[in-house]
Amino acid sequence: MEKKQTPFATLTQVAAVAAIALSTASAALAWSDQTTNERDYNTVCEYIPEAQCAGAIRMDADMSGVDMTDASMTTMRLDRANLSRAKLERAILHMTNLVEADLSFANLTGAHMHAVNLQGANLMMANLSGVNLLDANLSGANLLGANLNGAILIEATLDNATWPDGRVCAAGSIGECR
Numbered sequence: 001m002e003k004k005q006t007p008f009a010t011l012t013q014v015a016a017v018a019a020i021a022l023s024t025a026s027a028a029l030a031w032s033d034q035t036t037n038e039r040d041y042n043t044v045c046e047y048i049p050e051a052q053c054a055g056a057i058r059m060d061a062d063m064s065g066v067d068m069t070d071a072s073m074t075t076m077r078l079d080r081a082n083l084s085r086a087k088l089e090r091a092i093l094h095m096t097n098l099v100e101a102d103l104s105f106a107n108l109t110g111a112h113m114h115a116v117n118l119q120g121a122n123l124m125m126a127n128l129s130g131v132n133l134l135d136a137n138l139s140g141a142n143l144l145g146a147n148l149n150g151a152i153l154i155e156a157t158l159d160n161a162t163w164p165d166g167r168v169c170a171a172g173s174i175g176e177c178r
Helices: 007-030
Strands: none
Touching: none
16 A cells, blocks of 8 residues: 655755755855855864865965875865965875965975965975875965975976075976076
């Protein structure tokens, strides 16, 4: 015998579908350029080792000196964030936006930074040894004194970046400072 659906069951199902749609829309909105700090839909992000912060928005955040070793920080918005002296060894930062962020003296040894946007970022004296910067945008970034030993810079955009030795990379520098 077939069970007949009541109006309550139908209303519950509609509410569940609406909740899923809203959560999906919120996640998409969280990555849009129109998002402000007041509209941070992903607030679950602890600044601790092995943290899970994918998609979180922390523009202008003061995260100086935090230890987020082995953290997953993919697609985060960290525009203008202060990450000076942060410990980000082996952190996963794929497609994270770090425009004009301060990463001076940060330890990013072995971090995964594929397609990261570091335009205008301060990486002075940062340890970037063994970092994967494949397809990263480092246009205008300050790398003065940074350690790039073993860093992967394939297809990385380096236009007007200040290299560790003080040279300014020419426009069109891809993968190496010219």
